[in-house]
Amino acid sequence: MANFFAPVVALGQRGISAAVAVGDTTVFMLSGLAHMFSGVRIFPRTLRQLYVIGYKSFFVILLIGVFCGMVLGLQGYYTLVKFGSVGLLGSAVSLSLVRELGPVLTAIMLTGRAGSSMAAEIGVMRITDQIDALEVMDINPVAYLVSPRLLAAMISFPLLTAVFDVIGIIGGYLTGVLMLNINEGAYFYRISSSVTMPDLTGGFVKSFVFGLLVTTVCCRQGYTAHRRGDSVGPEAVGNATTSAVVISCVLILAADYVLTSFLL
Amino acid sequence: MYMQDWDIEFSHLDAGYGARRVLRDVSAILPAGKISVILGESGSGKSTLLRHVTGLSRPLGGMVRIGGRDIFALPPAEFRRLRRQTGVLFQDGALLGALNLAQNVALPLSEHLALPEHLLREAALRVLAMVGLEAFADYYPNQLSGGMRKRAGLARAIVAEPRILLCDEPTSGLDPVTAARMDELLLSMHARYPEMTLVVVSHDLAGFRILAEHVLVIRDGGLIFAGTPKSLLDSRDAYLRQFLERRSGDAGQTPHRPMNHRVHAELVKWLTS
Structure with missing residues (x-):
């Protein structure tokens, strides 16, 4: 009889663990957000994280943005030409970037570039007793490690999304106007006439939420690396980093769907 | 605050990680203003005991008292105040x-x-x-x-x-000269801050002889000795004698099993290739 119910019990246990993990992660994020207002010492640490998340990712975002825009220009042109609507290329490129690709691709790039490093750094601090050392010095580890990263992500994700959007539009210009000879005025006119303020706001809301999600997940994976059931020591840090990237990417796409359904 | 306010007391302490019980029914006092050395084999539960004094781990049963107050029952603000008065040297710094x-x-x-x-x-x-x-x-x-x-x-x-200084294996992994220097450093710290309660977790016998004013010996998660260094050195207990004289206790009884012939053959082939 026990064997008969074993799969159901296992499924139930997994469900409970997942619910506990979601609850723990939410509490972790709220704690990180609450400690943002605990004093001025957060500012120098946030500046350092802005440098790590923002500045150090800037050139990768430029590179990905320009190629993404060029591909959109190319694909858009050969799709629109079938309907005799190549004049709409500016709208297609800009709306795709501002509403969807800008926030999503920027967040995914930042997950790989900065999120993985957050998970690994905090994970190493965990397994080498550095987080315990903070605790015994009466320094709240969440306030010290997580809050500055959350604040920096909330600032840098939208800013880098804006950079991605602009560079992507320039990429679309390179292929559409310079290579495929679409009228330059039509390209920019379509952008200014089709992109509205709600489109821009929606894109920034998404990137803000993605910043919170990515940073929370990556920091928490590192923070709890010592509690992983599948591995210990350096292997646990490696697995925590992998989990951080995978969970963040899945959450970005899931949250994108939810937010889009509310924003449209 | 008086000096006895900084006594560290373990009362029927049970500790462990998950289902694994590491310490069982440990009751002892580490007197304030003295250097206490906690001795024991690797894995005997010494560092776990220290983690409970820092509040990093919660006991499964029993209490850890500092100045007569259960540290895990302290209001958060008082617990934080206690932590500010506690310095910890971790194994790798x-x-x-x-x-x-x-x-x-x-x-x-x-x-x-x-x-x-x-x-x-x-x-x-x-x-x-x-x-x-x-x-x-x-x-x-x-x-x-x-x-x-x-x-x-x-x-x-x-x-x-701090009023309490906890050192987790301060000399492990160090060469004898550096280890001796570390012991001297701890002694000089104690001379400089005589009111400080200094707790050193170690399995370094040389260090124990230099530092200890009070000793606990832990074996397999249980407390087997608490007292002065002199009473430990004078002890007739077979295990304590073995520990102090650095004897393995099973000399000549190390089990010897012959290597599997196929592993041996492959090994010889690889070594001579």
């Missing part, structure tokens, strides 16, 4: 990799006090000089040897002049 030595050592002050940068550095340099690392103030932990990291960890532990 546990210095923050992103900060240099001066910043690491000044961290307990810079996070809690509103002091200008130059005063924080001055405070850090003062204790770094005490551990002989003043010249390395701008070095990062990964640029230092294991012994230097431990000394820097000790400097950080004492920068706020």
Whole structure:
């Protein structure tokens, strides 16, 4: 009889663990957000994280943005030409970037570039007793490690999304106007006439939420690396980093769907 | 606060991780203002005992009292106040990799006090000089040897002049000369701050002979001795004699099983290739 119910019990246990993990992660994020207002010492640490998340990712975002825009220009042109609507290329490129690709691709790039490093750094601090050392010095580890990263992500994700959007539009210009000879005025006119303020706001809301999600997940994976059931020591840090990237990417796409359904 | 307020007392302490029980029914007192050494084999539960004094682990049963008060029943504000009075030297120093030595050592002050940068550095340099690392103030932990990291960890532990100093294996992994220097450093710390309750977890017998004023011996998670170093050295208990005389206890009984012939053949082939 026990064997008969074993799969159901296992499924139930997994469900409970997942619910506990979601609850723990939410509490972790709220704690990180609450400690943002605990004093001025957060500012120098946030500046350092802005440098790590923002500045150090800037050139990768430029590179990905320009190629993404060029591909959109190319694909858009050969799709629109079938309907005799190549004049709409500016709208297609800009709306795709501002509403969807800008926030999503920027967040995914930042997950790989900065999120993985957050998970690994905090994970190493965990397994080498550095987080315990903070605790015994009466320094709240969440306030010290997580809050500055959350604040920096909330600032840098939208800013880098804006950079991605602009560079992507320039990429679309390179292929559409310079290579495929679409009228330059039509390209920019379509952008200014089709992109509205709600489109821009929606894109920034998404990137803000993605910043919170990515940073929370990556920091928490590192923070709890010592509690992983599948591995210990350096292997646990490696697995925590992998989990951080995978969970963040899945959450970005899931949250994108939810937010889009509310924003449209 | 009187000196006896800083006695550390374990009362029927049970501790463990998950289903694994590491300490069983440990009851003992580490007297205030003295150097207590906790001895025992690797894996006997010494470091776990220390983690309970720092509040990093919660007991499965029993109590840890400091100054007669159960530290796990203290209101959060009082628990934090207690932590500020406790310095901890972790096994590998546990210095923050992103900060240099001066910043690491000044961290307990810079996070809690509103002091200008130059005063924080001055405070850090003062204790770094005490551990002989003043010249390395701008070095990062990964640029230092294991012994230097431990000394820097000790400097950080004492920068706020705590009433309790807990040292987890301060000499493990160090060469005999550096280990002796570390022991002397701890003695000089105690001479400088005589009211400090110093607890050293170790399996280093040489260090124990130099440092200890009070000794606990733990075996397989249970307390088997508590008393003065003299009474330990005079003990007739077979295990304690074996421990103090560094005898394995099973000499000549190491099980010998012949190597599997196929493993042996492959090994010979590889070694002679």
